[in-house]
Amino acid sequence: MAQIHTTQLETQRNSSAHPDQIEGSVHETASTAIKAAALSFGADVVGIANIERWEAYAPAGYRPTDLLPGARSVVVVGARGPTAGAWRAADPRLMEVLGLDFANDRAIAALTGFIEQEYEHYAIQAPGLSVAGHQPPFSYMLAAVLSGLGTRSFAANIVLNPRFGLLYYSACITTLELPADPMLEQDVCPHPMCVQTYKHIGKTPCMAACPADEGGCLDGTIDKDGHIESVYYDRERCASRAMNFGPFVFQKAMADIVTEDDSETRKAKIHSDFFTRVCSGVSFYKESVAQCFECMRVCPIGRQERKLK
Known part of the structure; x- marks a missing residue:
């Protein structure tokens, strides 16, 4: 002690x-x-x-x-x-x-x-x-x-x-007993600016950056009091775009290759630039694993902490 x-x-x-x-x-x-x-x-x-x-x-x-x-x-x-x-x-x-x-x-x-x-x-x-x-x-x-x-x-x-x-x-x-902190009583999202954006265009900035109705991942509704009413998030679609390199994608690419019946197509997949980068990502790990931050890039919450000279 x-x-x-x-x-x-x-x-x-x-x-x-x-x-x-x-x-x-x-x-x-x-x-x-x-x-x-x-x-x-x-x-x-x-x-x-x-x-x-x-x-x-x-x-x-x-x-x-x-x-x-x-x-x-x-x-x-x-x-x-x-x-x-x-x-x-x-x-x-x-x-x-x-x-x-x-x-x-x-x-x-x-x-x-x-x-x-x-x-x-x-x-x-x-x-x-x-x-x-x-x-x-x-x-x-x-x-x-x-x-x-x-x-x-x-x-x-x-x-x-x-x-x-x-x-x-x-x-x-x-196993150490410690006093618990209170959970937040007020939701952080949506930001007041996002509520106003939703009133004008029917989407928050993050929804507009990746709209589900245009092939994106996000959708949802805000109630009359400015709170989240419903949320839609297509996790699998997001993962297929934001995680193009890494262990998960290597497994998926390998499964696609070994189940390919046509030998020429299989050979083309093995020697493709995509599979080369996938293997590189697994071998060196920090090959870009998560490539999409666009919903967070347009989010106003925390933006003041990123304003520097």
């Missing part, structure tokens, strides 16, 4: 405070220290949720206690990923190939070690990568919502933070 926390704990033990007050104060101190550590490790935001919140939203097998027996809390971090300069770059591939989406993973990896070393409680990084199709064992987006860091949006159900907009999330599951 860190010295500062030990000292405070001894002070509280010698005080006349009620035991429940002492325990609550210790948990608050731990929460403050853990959040400060997460920010120092590179996170832009950090929130905490108790594991009971998953009962109403996640089926059995996808809850924190299914991954770490005895889990009591989930600490969630968010990082901005692409820099403000990357958003303005003339080549959109820079958004992905520079590896700008790893700050959240670095922060949470360091945080799990911090919790185990400083507080002597178990901690693991929640597994967010898909293991079957697009289904991960643990949803970072749900964790971000339950920890009060954001709410879902029209744009591919992306969880938007009220200050930064698009963030990349990671989570730490721990």
